Amino acid sequence: MRHPDLELDLLRAFVAVAETGSFTAAADVVHRSQSAVSQKVLRLEEILGRRVFDRTSRMLGLTPDGERLLVAARQMLEFNDRFLRGWREPPASGTLRLGVSEDFIPGQLPKLLARFGRLYPDVHIALMTGLSCNLLEAYDADRVDAVIVKRSGANGRGRVIWREPLVWLASADYQLDFTKPARLVMLAAPCSYREQMIAALDSVRRDWVAACTASSLMGVQAAVAGGLGVTLLGRSFVQEGIQILRAPELWPALPMTEVSVLGEDRAPDLVEPLITFLSQSLAGHDGLTIAA
Structure with a gap:
């Protein structure tokens, strides 16, 4: 049959x-x-x-x-x-020195890279991760071929490949006390997340104190999950044990954040397949349920 x-x-x-x-x-x-x-x-x-x-x-x-x-x-x-x-197309091959910001869909990036590796088995990725400011320095010093970094007012470079809303985050059991200053978990300056967090609270005259200053976004996540305070990050940073705070009069609305890629002109045979793959994989995704 x-x-x-x-x-x-x-x-x-x-x-x-x-x-x-x-x-x-x-x-x-x-x-x-x-x-x-x-x-x-x-x-x-x-x-x-x-x-x-x-x-x-x-x-x-x-x-x-x-x-x-x-x-x-x-x-x-x-x-x-x-x-x-x-x-x-001729198969892409060679080594791509790639810098990826911690801002870029942290829970889904390993799955995306795994899928890319299966589609392009002859491409070797030399991966560097870190904060966007440090990756841009590496890119300008020619230590990497391409970077995927958070776009900010000071950094309007590159092609935008991802957008998501910024949200206020706290631990799932965090007890809010609006009679006291907001306890914030933040990165050290300079940091666009830190600047946006302070500006947003200042706009509604909300007092705040720095409860914890971390050196990495993973450190910020850990401190928030542990209940040390509240922070501002992209929605893709939501994980088990962390909630999005929704109280517009006390936690003001926030803008979208953008992630861009730089390096299309440096190694086009390797960077272009990666950008095409990421653009197609991320198209239409909102809840970030990308599967390997």
Whole structure:
């Protein structure tokens, strides 16, 4: 008995919905209308004879069959993309000296690099991580070929590849006392997070004290998770044991933060595949549920 073929565009629509969590966001990822994406998922379910999503008025989630399909669908799409890339383009190879800021989706970066490594097995990445200001110094001194860094007023360089909202963070069980100055966890100056935190609180005349000064963003996360105080970071820094504070009159609204890449002109044969990969992987992601 011959089984029906699974069409790649159906699988691509399914993966987009699974990763973005909505048909509307998935439509932007695959550049189709929402109704077209919905029809593709329905056609896929018809071919499989199984439901892959549980749909309610309030949520959209994968069924057990959908979870099983997601693993296989990613593998099939990855094989397809890798094959066509190798067929049409000379394979990228060599060593890419890459600097990546601690600001850039800390919980998801290892998965992204793992996927990139499978797609470009001949590219060796010499990875440097740290604060954006230090990575920019390394880039200007030609110690790295490319950097992915936080964009700020003083650093408007490079192409933006990621945006996310800044949020106020505290430990899950942190006890707020608005009768006392806000206890802040921050990096040492100069630091754009520190400057934005102080400016935001000053705008609502909120008193504050520095409860902890850390030398790295990992240190800030640890201090916040331990209950030492409140900080300001991108939403991707939310992890187990840390909550987003929502009290607009006391914790003022914050702008978006941007991450950009520099180095396209230094090693284009190596940097361009990385930028293309990151742009495609991050397109449409809001909740940051990127899977390896």
